[in-house]
Amino acid sequence: MLETQDWKDFSIDSWYEKFQHIAIKTLILEIPADILSKFQYEEASEISDDEETLDEEVVLPNEFKEKLKNALNCLGKTVFVKNNWHAPMDAKMFSVGNTLKAQNIDDIILYFTTSTIIQEDFSNVKAIPFCIALRKWICIHPAAEFRCIVINNILRGITPRDWPTFYNHYKEEGQEIIEKLQKFFTENVKEKFIRKNYTFDVVLSYPDQPVILDFGPLNTKTNLYAFSWKEIGPLLNKEVPAEVAPVFRYLESDIGIMTRADALRKIRVSE
Ligand SMILES: Nc1ncnc2c1ncn2[C@@H]1O[C@H](COP(=O)(O)OP(=O)(O)OP(=O)(O)O)[C@@H](O)[C@H]1O
Ligand SMILES: [Mg+2]
Known part of the structure; x- marks a missing residue:
């Protein structure tokens, strides 16, 4: 288990600004505490049970949705997403073409809620605000x-x-x-x-x-x-x-x- 200081120091939020000139363009959005549950597995599945469809219009407040949309547009509409530390690599099978490309808010919610890697961070990390890091998609050999x-x-x-x-x-x-x-x-x-x-x-x-x-x-x-x-x-x-x-x-x-x-x-x- 990592120490709180490790979580802090290795959070993309802590290092990105200093290294952005040599990193892939990334936009980092802090997830407000009151909507964190929308990215957590149990809460999301409860919502989908109650309301039949997991409609992004219903799930996220407009203000945060706008921020995500702007970030997506700014990065060319196709992005790679991570939280502060990890990418939802174990959610790859839910992505189109097995690529983990995210092109809209639903993709981001789907990857975050279905990834055990991301969900474990939500459970394990205390006292550090969670982020969504949207990164311009690049082709990597x-x-x-x-x-x-x-x-x-x-x-x-x-x-x-x-x-x-x-x-x-x-x-x-x-x-x-x-x-x-x-x-x-x-x-x-x-x-x-x-x-x-x-x-x-x-x-x-x-x-x-x-x-x-x-x-x-x-x-x-x-x-x-x-x-x-x-x-x-x-x-x-x-x-x-x-x-x-x-x-x-x-x-x-x-x-x-x-x-x-x-x-x-x-x-x-x-x-
Ligand atoms: N912007 C991007 N566009 C396309 N593919 C990407 C992008 N960023 C990362 N990837 C791919 O996703 C993989 C995982 O990304 P990354 O290393 O950031 O995840 P991670 O969760 O930190 O992994 P680890 O737990 O091994 O440290 C990379 O090896 C790379 O192939
Ligand atoms: Mg890593």
């Missing part, structure tokens, strides 16, 4: 997404988020990827983010500048993809020179479909 692991303000690890999938070009472009992310980190993130141990997620698509997708806490629960906590945990108490190069860990050969555990085992043997 899965091979272009990386999670960067920062320990004591030093970039130590880089992992593809699409793991374990084999991408041929990582071997050839590995050094370039490391250099590009290291430069991006040093110039834009290092000592600017409020914590010294954390992860940040980046999309690296050429020739554009890298963009930040998210920051996240670094702890036993963190999804480290190609790394394990057993390797990363001990680094938290280890002093290293600031010039130490990050490790870019990726699958080096295509050996078919692997479980995450198989992939980690294989990579340790080959290193």
